[in-house]
Amino acid sequence: MPGAELEIAFRSGARTRCVFEAGALARLDELCAEVGLNGTGAILCDARLLSTQWREPLLGYASTRLGPPVARPVSEASKTLGEVEEMCDALAARGLQRDGFVVAIGGGVLTDLGGFAAALYSRGVPWVSVPTTLLAQVDAGLGGKTGANLRAGKNLIGAFHQPRLVVCDTALLATLPQRERWSGLAEVVKCALLDPARDARGMPLLDRCERDLERAAAGEVDALEPLIEACVRYKARIVAEDEREGGARAFLNLGHTVAHALEAATGYARFTHGEAVALGLRGTLSLSRVRGMLDEAAFQRATRLVGRLKIAADRRLDAAERSAALPAMARDKKARAGKVRFVLLDGLGAPRLLEVDAQECVRALEASLA
Numbered sequence: 001m002p003g004a005e006l007e008i009a010f011r012s013g014a015r016t017r018c019v020f021e022a023g024a025l026a027r028l029d030e031l032c033a034e035v036g037l038n039g040t041g042a043i044l045c046d047a048r049l050l051s052t053q054w055r056e057p058l059l060g061y062a063s064t065r066l067g068p069p070v071a072r073p074v075s076e077a078s079k080t081l082g083e084v085e086e087m088c089d090a091l092a093a094r095g096l097q098r099d100g101f102v103v104a105i106g107g108g109v110l111t112d113l114g115g116f117a118a119a120l121y122s123r124g125v126p127w128v129s130v131p132t133t134l135l136a137q138v139d140a141g142l143g144g145k146t147g148a149n150l151r152a153g154k155n156l157i158g159a160f161h162q163p164r165l166v167v168c169d170t171a172l173l174a175t176l177p178q179r180e181r182w183s184g185l186a187e188v189v190k191c192a193l194l195d196p197a198r199d200a201r202g203m204p205l206l207d208r209c210e211r212d213l214e215r216a217a218a219g220e221v222d223a224l225e226p227l228i229e230a231c232v233r234y235k236a237r238i239v240a241e242d243e244r245e246g247g248a249r250a251f252l253n254l255g256h257t258v259a260h261a262l263e264a265a266t267g268y269a270r271f272t273h274g275e276a277v278a279l280g281l282r283g284t285l286s287l288s289r290v291r292g293m294l295d296e297a298a299f300q301r302a303t304r305l306v307g308r309l310k311i312a313a314d315r316r317l318d319a320a321e322r323s324a325a326l327p328a329m330a331r332d333k334k335a336r337a338g339k340v341r342f343v344l345l346d347g348l349g350a351p352r353l354l355e356v357d358a359q360e361c362v363r364a365l366e367a368s369l370a
């Protein structure tokens with residue numbers, strides 16, 4: 001990517017600089033200094049990165065103020081408060097001071113946990129997000145939602161803690177398994193349905209997805225980079241307006257009410273997050289159509305695109321999983337006073353947050369799995 005960047009100024013006064021640059025990992029120390037992080041840092045990284053070609057650059061930071069990376073073997077199943085405590089213990093063992101900062105390098109689970117550790121350690125130290133998966137680059141790595149899961153559900157504890165810097169190094173995607181690329185593309189398609197408007201390179205995002213989806217899944221950089229930049233610019237616009245999800249930020253949860261329920265009902269082990277989102281989008285489109293909010297042409301167009309997202313997992317739920325999914329929807333963070341709130345589409349690019357009843361929840365779940 002030709003070194004694009006943007007700055008998000010939040011109403012809370014927080015600022016995040018986002019850098020998109022292939023190879024930016026090599027400039028991490030310098031980029032941190034440019035945003036005023038001049039103390040001693042500590043890198044928390046996904047242990048899997050140390051068995052890829054990124055091992056050498058990461059270990060190379062041992063001789064700098066960032067020190068040797070603290071490698072954590074994280075997964076959705078270990079996205080717990082216990083893991084956050086382990087991370088904070090590692091920061092303390094490093095002697096991280098209040099003028100220090102945390103650099104979280106990894107996928108969405110690692111950046112959520114690392115950002116949460118930064119929010120808690122010493123009652124909050126600055127942090128830098130370096131998302132290494134497509135999913136984290138287009139969504140989780142930006143916007144300051146940090147946290148962990150509880151037994152009762154996904155992301156039920158956490159803090160809003162904006163990263164000072166987000167570094168999207170597209171070269172990091174080269175070692176990503178294709179299933180993970182498809183997972184990230186589900187969030188890209190979600191953005192395209194929410195905001196099909198022209199991207200920075202002048203093309204509507206929806207058209208670009210329709211044209212380039214398979215090439216992006218194959219890792220072709222010229223297909224991936226404009227999609228990433230468009231999604232980050234869209235999300236940046238939304239979170240700058242609504243940092244704490246009092247309004248428009250909830251739209252980013254399109255497809256996620258069903259997705260989180262599917263993940264919880266299958267023990268966070270069967271579907272990647274993006275696969276669950278792709279299924280959730282199907283249910284959401286169907287519900288929007290049944291309510292007459294989407295006309296047939298828009299429904300068909302969106303359904304065709306969502307149907308191209310590859311799902312490697314078996315989508316058949318057994319009876320126990322099926323009956324666990326509905327209460328999980330009711331526990332969704334957006335539920336209020338017993339009503340499940342869904343983001344539905346009142347036309348492409350026109351999301352609305354609406355209450356749905358139990359029968360509609362069943363219908364959305366069935367349509368997701370059909």
Ligand code: GLY
Nearest residue numbers: 139143145249252
């Ligand atoms: N992943 C949705 C959000 O950041 O609000």
